[in-house]
Amino acid sequence: MEYAALPSVSTDPAYGAGMAAARALLKARLSAAGFQNVGEIDAGGHPAVVGEWLGAEGPTYLVYGHYDVQPPDPVDLWHSPPFEPTVRDGRLYGRGVSDDKGPVAIALETLFAFLKVEGRLPVNIKILLEGEEEIGSKTLAALCESHRNRLSADAVISADGARWRADLSTVNVGTRGNAGYEVTVRTAWKDLHSGRYGGAVPNAPAVLARLLASLHREDGSIAVDGWYDDVRKAHPGEREGFAALPFDEAAWLAPAGAKAHGEPQFTTLERLWLRPTIEINGLWGGYTGPGGKTVTPAEASAKLTTRLVPGQSPARTGGLLKAHLEAHCPAYAELIFEDQDRGTPAYEVPPDHPLLAAVERALTSSEGVRPHRVKVGGTLPLSAIFKERLGVDTVTLSFSTADEDFHAPNEFFRLSALDEGVRAWTALLRDLGGR
Amino acid sequence: MEYAALPSVSTDPAYGAGMAAARALLKARLSAAGFQNVGEIDAGGHPAVVGEWLGAEGPTYLVYGHYDVQPPDPVDLWHSPPFEPTVRDGRLYGRGVSDDKGPVAIALETLFAFLKVEGRLPVNIKILLEGEEEIGSKTLAALCESHRNRLSADAVISADGARWRADLSTVNVGTRGNAGYEVTVRTAWKDLHSGRYGGAVPNAPAVLARLLASLHREDGSIAVDGWYDDVRKAHPGEREGFAALPFDEAAWLAPAGAKAHGEPQFTTLERLWLRPTIEINGLWGGYTGPGGKTVTPAEASAKLTTRLVPGQSPARTGGLLKAHLEAHCPAYAELIFEDQDRGTPAYEVPPDHPLLAAVERALTSSEGVRPHRVKVGGTLPLSAIFKERLGVDTVTLSFSTADEDFHAPNEFFRLSALDEGVRAWTALLRDLGGR
Numbered sequence: 001m002e003y004a005a006l007p008s009v010s011t012d013p014a015y016g017a018g019m020a021a022a023r024a025l026l027k028a029r030l031s032a033a034g035f036q037n038v039g040e041i042d043a044g045g046h047p048a049v050v051g052e053w054l055g056a057e058g059p060t061y062l063v064y065g066h067y068d069v070q071p072p073d074p075v076d077l078w079h080s081p082p083f084e085p086t087v088r089d090g091r092l093y094g095r096g097v098s099d100d101k102g103p104v105a106i107a108l109e110t111l112f113a114f115l116k117v118e119g120r121l122p123v124n125i126k127i128l129l130e131g132e133e134e135i136g137s138k139t140l141a142a143l144c145e146s147h148r149n150r151l152s153a154d155a156v157i158s159a160d161g162a163r164w165r166a167d168l169s170t171v172n173v174g175t176r177g178n179a180g181y182e183v184t185v186r187t188a189w190k191d192l193h194s195g196r197y198g199g200a201v202p203n204a205p206a207v208l209a210r211l212l213a214s215l216h217r218e219d220g221s222i223a224v225d226g227w228y229d230d231v232r233k234a235h236p237g238e239r240e241g242f243a244a245l246p247f248d249e250a251a252w253l254a255p256a257g258a259k260a261h262g263e264p265q266f267t268t269l270e271r272l273w274l275r276p277t278i279e280i281n282g283l284w285g286g287y288t289g290p291g292g293k294t295v296t297p298a299e300a301s302a303k304l305t306t307r308l309v310p311g312q313s314p315a316r317t318g319g320l321l322k323a324h325l326e327a328h329c330p331a332y333a334e335l336i337f338e339d340q341d342r343g344t345p346a347y348e349v350p351p352d353h354p355l356l357a358a359v360e361r362a363l364t365s366s367e368g369v370r371p372h373r374v375k376v377g378g379t380l381p382l383s384a385i386f387k388e389r390l391g392v393d394t395v396t397l398s399f400s401t402a403d404e405d406f407h408a409p410n411e412f413f414r415l416s417a418l419d420e421g422v423r424a425w426t427a428l429l430r431d432l433g434g435r
Numbered sequence: 436m437e438y439a440a441l442p443s444v445s446t447d448p449a450y451g452a453g454m455a456a457a458r459a460l461l462k463a464r465l466s467a468a469g470f471q472n473v474g475e476i477d478a479g480g481h482p483a484v485v486g487e488w489l490g491a492e493g494p495t496y497l498v499y500g501h502y503d504v505q506p507p508d509p510v511d512l513w514h515s516p517p518f519e520p521t522v523r524d525g526r527l528y529g530r531g532v533s534d535d536k537g538p539v540a541i542a543l544e545t546l547f548a549f550l551k552v553e554g555r556l557p558v559n560i561k562i563l564l565e566g567e568e569e570i571g572s573k574t575l576a577a578l579c580e581s582h583r584n585r586l587s588a589d590a591v592i593s594a595d596g597a598r599w600r601a602d603l604s605t606v607n608v609g610t611r612g613n614a615g616y617e618v619t620v621r622t623a624w625k626d627l628h629s630g631r632y633g634g635a636v637p638n639a640p641a642v643l644a645r646l647l648a649s650l651h652r653e654d655g656s657i658a659v660d661g662w663y664d665d666v667r668k669a670h671p672g673e674r675e676g677f678a679a680l681p682f683d684e685a686a687w688l689a690p691a692g693a694k695a696h697g698e699p700q701f702t703t704l705e706r707l708w709l710r711p712t713i714e715i716n717g718l719w720g721g722y723t724g725p726g727g728k729t730v731t732p733a734e735a736s737a738k739l740t741t742r743l744v745p746g747q748s749p750a751r752t753g754g755l756l757k758a759h760l761e762a763h764c765p766a767y768a769e770l771i772f773e774d775q776d777r778g779t780p781a782y783e784v785p786p787d788h789p790l791l792a793a794v795e796r797a798l799t800s801s802e803g804v805r806p807h808r809v810k811v812g813g814t815l816p817l818s819a820i821f822k823e824r825l826g827v828d829t830v831t832l833s834f835s836t837a838d839e840d841f842h843a844p845n846e847f848f849r850l851s852a853l854d855e856g857v858r859a860w861t862a863l864l865r866d867l868g869g870r
Contacts, residue, residue, distance in 0.1 A: 176630065180727035189692030194714045195611065195813020198742050200706040201693040205715035205737070206651060212644035257624030257733075258636040259767035271635040279629045280640035281730050282721030287738060292615035292775045294740050294813075295716050298692075302640070303722060305729050307633050332694035340727050378630020378729075 004085040004094045004101050010046050010068035010135050018083075019131060022067045023049050026108075026129055033112040035127065041150060043142035046131030050150060053115070053125050060124035061355075061432065062153035063111070064382065064394070065104035065160055066133035069096030070407045077409035091412040099406035100160045102413035103398045104129065106421035107159040113422075114429065122433020126153055130382075133160065137381050144389035155355040156386050157428070161376070161396035166403065166414070168246065169371040171359055172396045173351070174273070177308035178379040179318055179343030180281075183325060184336040185211065188298035191286065197296050205285045207333045208300040214328045215278050215321075221263045222278055224324040232311035234274060235351050238373075242269045245372055273375035277307040278321065303340075307377065314343025347383035347394070348375070355395045355432075362397075362428035366420065397428060439520040439529045439536050445481050445503035446570050453518075454566060457502045458484050461543075461564055468547040470562065476585060478577035481566030485585060488550070488560050495559035496790075496867065497588035498546070499817065499829070500539035500595055501568035504531030505842045512844035526847040534841035535595045537848035538833040539564065541856035542594040548857075549864065557868020561588055565817075568595065572816050579824035590790040591821050592863070596811070596831035601838065601849070603681065604806040606794055607831045608786070609708070612743035613814040614753055614778030615716075618760060619771040620646065623733035626721065632731050640720045642768045643735040649763045650713050650756075656698045657713055659759040667746035669709060670786050673808075677704045680807055708810035712742040713756065738775075742812065749778025782818035782829070783810070790830045790867075797832075797863035801855065832863060 003025055007018035023040060026049045030038045035051035042048065046068065054060065072082035072095045080086035085094035092102070114121050128151060132138050144151055164170045187202040217223050249268050253260060262271040285300025287293035306317055322337045329335040349356045363371040383394040399421035405411045438460055442453035458475060461484045465473045470486035477483065484502065489495065507517035507530045515521035520529035527537070549556050563586060567573050579586055599605045622637040652658050684703050688695060697706035720735025722728035741752055757772045764770040784791045798806040818829040834856035840846045 178630070178729065180729075182727075187693055192691055192693065193813065194712070194716065194740060195613070195742065195811070197691065197693070197707075198714045198740075198812060199710050199712040200695060200697045200703045200812075201688070201691065202696040203715055205718045206647065209644040209647035209715065209718070210651075210653075212641065213648035216641060216645075218645075253636070256627055256632065256636065258622055258627065258632070260635060261637040261765075261767045262635045268635045272631075272633075275634055277629070277634040279633045279729075279731055280638055280644070280721065281629065281728055282723045282732065283640045283644075283735065284719045284723045286715065286717030288717045288719040292617075292738055292740060293716055294613065294615075294714075296714055297717065300718065303727055305629060305633075305727060307630065330696075332696045376630070377633060377635075378628065 001085050003105060004092070004097050005083055007083045008068050008096070009071050010132055012071060019046060019068065023047060023131070026067060029108065029112070030127060034115045041143060041147045043139040043146050045139035048131055048143060049127070049129040051127040053121050055120055056122065056124045056433065058123060059154035060126060062126045062128055062151060062156045062392070063107055064128050064130070064156050064158045065107060066100050066130040067104070068131045068134050069099065069101070070134050074409060079410055087415065090415050092415055093410055093412045095411055097413040098400040098404035098411055100133065100400070102417065103159040103400050103421065106399055106418060107425055110422050110425035110429065122429045122435060126151065133382070137385065140382060141385045141389055144385060148390065151390060153390070153392060155353070155392050156394040157355070158382065158394050158396045159398050160382070161380060161398045162400045162402040162404070163398065164374050164402055166401045169363055169367045169369050170374045171356070171363060171371045172376055173356065173373045174310065174348030174375040175346060175380045175383060176276070176377055177312070177314060177344045177346040177384065179306050179308065179314040180340035181304045181318065181321065182301060182338045182340055183208070183211070183304060184299060184301040185329070186299050186334040186336065187332065191298050192296040194294040194296045201296060202330070202332045204297045204333065205300040207330065208283070208285060208302060211325055211328055212280060212283070212302060215324070219264050220261055222276070224278070224320050226320050227276065227317065230311040230313070230316065231276060231309055238274070239270060241373055242273065243267065245269065245374070272377035274309060276309050276312060276317070279305050279307070281305055307379070308346050310346045310348050313345055318343060344379050344381045344384050347380070347387060349393055349395055353393055353395065355393065358431045359395050359397050359428060362424050362431050365427045366423040397424060399424070436520050438540065439527070439532050440518050442518045443503050443531065444506050445567055447506060454481060454503065458482060458566070461502060464543065464547070465562060469550045476578060476582045478574040478581050480574035483566055483578060484562070484564040486562045488556050490555055491557065491559045491868065493558060494589035495561060497561045497563055497586060497591045497827070498542055499563050499565070499591050499593045500542060501535050501565040502539070503566045503569045504534065504536070505569050509844060514845055522850065525850050527850055528845055528847045530846055532848040533835040533839035533846055535568065535835070537852065538594040538835050538856065541834055541853060542860055545857050545860035545864065557864045557870060561586065568817070572820065575817060576820045576824055579820060583825065586825060588825070588827055590788070590827050591829040592790070593817065593829050593831045594833055595817070596815060596833045597835045597837040597839070597841070598833065599809050599837055601836045604798055604802045604804050605809045606791070606798060606806045607811055608791065608808045609745065609783030609810040610781060610815045610818065611711070611812055612747070612749060612779045612781040612819065614741050614743065614749040615775035616739045616753065616756065617736060617773045617775055618643070618646070618739060619734060619736040620764070621734050621769040621771065622767065626733050627731040629729040629731045636731060637765070637767045639732045639768070640735040642765065643718070643720060643737060646760055646763055647715060647718070647737060650759070654699050655696055657711070659713070659755050661755050662711065662752065665746040665748070665751065666711060666744055674705060676808055677708065678702065680704065680809070707812035709744060711744050711747060711752070714740050714742070716740055742814070743781050745781045745783050747781065749780055753778060779814050779816045779819050782815070782822060784828055784830055788828055788830065790828065793866045794830050794832055794863055797859050797866050800862045801858040832859060
């Protein structure tokens, strides 16, 4: 409750004091519990809080979480103040309680309890609590580079990341990557009068529409040459595992008001978890105000993102996309193609990773059923960063749930998760320690 | 000069006094010259100034012009104040001098001179000086209906409309029509996270892009079923006439920075004057701010206008466009199609119209060369309105030129046009009067 009351919003400098207070609380708790080398490290951004306990034999695990939260806006939609955590009907309401303060508290309190009751941890643990997760982990890669020794470990256990559903025991084994682009088509130096020029010169929005339409086939599959070349084949049993998941597609689509549409020969879950996409996130050009304007626009633009799956590299798919658009852009138009970022590759835990097996055993023990392996259609840069910069894999053991309105008003955290989480973390730590 | 100094801007109520002053000046001049029934008529909008002289035998001609002008903004780009008409290098600079005060002055001063010198006009003349041309002739159709007797005539001579070029004697024999639409595609109730939904639900901008791309073939021709059905065949000699015009396509395209593109088998002038178009005037959807946003937009929209040619009716082409979009819209998307207006059909003077022949003789006599017949790719609603509401044709005899920056800063009118215009109007009136 004390931790959740601190307004540690990373995106807005006005919350600097809240950020500092959250770091101070975490450092005090870590030190009091017996962690060593507790402190702050940074690579030019908000500092991360670190600490370690290395009194055991064997491997070292880096426990990851973040202390920064999303802004509370729009504040007037909250039923209780965002930074006055409030319990109602078995739920704790407050900004950041689900993302990521509750899950971090579960991990830390379990570790603290081991130290208090047994005087030691079952395994070596390093702690990394990031302050920039909600602003895209801007300096996390640099932090890994500049503090490699401080962060080196055999694997990462992430307390960030949400359980897919409240009614199903699951473990996330992968995320899609992404990369963003902006595409502009230019057909003239200035907008032209459609009466004086229309029909005799190109229309930039029409050229853009043709280019965008060329990216997909009518069935929803991607028409860019080579796009699927590097997509790795499904692991043995992977598609069967997803098919066996209880999943009510109609119930999933209903709140969105959307119909299912995507690559044929793949189910909705496969489309989300195993297949890459090219999405148009926005487009604009010409006159967009009220009424009409008889203009032949000189320019039109679109923002695109690609979601990538294991095997694909953002550098290669970005090149394929660019080559496709250049090949399809007619000679009477100019194409401007911009990378918006260097992209993040997909991440997946190797199916036979020992930490994954340990987490599955821990969840089976604490929940009484074996968890299903699921994936995430979105992108969490941190696993890819840890893989690339520290050379280690990340397994998620988080007890937030995807429906808990993080990033929205009235974010909540199920109090029942505290108990579930502490039991699972306890089982995992004992398992990793060989007990 | 006095007339051009009056700020008769129709679109902005702040210029009400300037509008009234322009009407007062026109009425005073008409009355002083000997016109009868001088006054104002309106159909709920800015009044039009009318007057008539019906002392001759034979047909009656309605002389049309407008006294309203475009706003002068941006005022700081003017080299002399927009409502302080200034002569520099043989040009009169000021808002409205070319559109349409100079051309109206030519017509009126010629008529006044006949009355002053000969005491009569060669033919019966009615005068209609509209106050809403620059705001789309909003109430002109209603005005024709409500004042049919006052405006009835055998044909209209328009002093509005611009000469194609300063270096070529031409007569405009037609305009394209137009009609405006707004198309929206909806695929969900709200924007969705592209990681959580991307690949498994439709993307509204992608659906819109496919729909827009389906409107044209790759060669620029229109792919809407039946679109060309009603396009009338070229008149005998019409295409040959256009082909004989001196026209430097590269020089025409250069200031626009555009390349030629349009229906194969037609020249640039034919594409502008004889062929219909579907133009995308604007499009928008999803996130269009700085940076990126990983969103699968629920909605995307476009504004379209169609340019129509003789034979086509806006009601039918609008129906064809709607039917095409509906037929191409996939079942997983909702299409909202809105007419923005009822549309304006193309207008053309019948090639054998006696008034057209008279204007051509007058120009031949005053300019020493026979004028070329040309058309206008844009749309002037008034000719279609006069045809529909009064049942009469309109021939244009204007001495503004298309390069005179009307609707822009530093609008100007060539002073040489005053002499050319008065000579042509004199020749026309004598010709129509049989002398």
